[in-house]
Amino acid sequence: MTSLLRTVFELSDYPLIQAKSAKEALSMFLSEKPELVILDLGLPDLDGLEVIRKIRGFSQAPILVLSARSEPADKIEALDLGADDYLAKPFSVDELLARIRVICRRLEQTGTLPESDVFVNGGLEIRYQEQEVRLDGKLLHLTPMEYRILVLFSRNAGKVLTRNFLTTQIWNSSWSSDMTNLRVYMTMLRKKLDHRFIETSFGVGYKMVREEPEAGL
Structure with missing residues (x-):
């Protein structure tokens, strides 16, 4: 090998x-x-x-x-x-x-974007300094917790984040109640994102994927 x-x-x-x-x-x-x-x-x-x-x-x-x-x-x-x-x-x-x-x-x-700059992934745009999120140019209304979770994914785009990692980063613990809360927040966040950008890694956690531009654009 x-x-x-x-x-x-x-x-x-x-x-x-x-x-x-x-x-x-x-x-x-x-x-x-x-x-x-x-x-x-x-x-x-x-x-x-x-x-x-x-x-x-x-x-x-x-x-x-x-x-x-x-x-x-x-x-x-x-x-x-x-x-x-x-x-x-x-x-x-x-x-x-x-x-x-x-x-x-x-x-x-x-590596090309400073921590305080703008994150862009296809139709998703996050302005960290303004704490503003847009989807296909339209302002997206997120709760503070949804925004915090989305930023965590954007900082780790392309990487599988385990449920334990997510709950530890968000609540500094990994109790069963945290896992339940995470599932609820992930369901709401993914719905607001039109079920784009964040995919499930079954049995492990979630990952933010890059949205490819449509052919001809």
């Missing part, structure tokens, strides 16, 4: 550095400062989940997990710890490259 990935990345013009252990990976991360981490959870010296935790202690570089662990609980834990995406083995090379492209596009999009 390692030699195959190296060949694929070289053919795709993605520079690659490899580590054989968690210790080596963390050391190389500090010295090389990669733009993207592709992490296998099955490391010989440390669980890959602990590597995510350590990296998130000092960096927000995107992390794509590749793992033979296919249980939803493993995926949710990795995403909760800060992984940006999770791809279970076996997977196709085309899907891996597609997910890398999504992460790269998100980096480009978030």
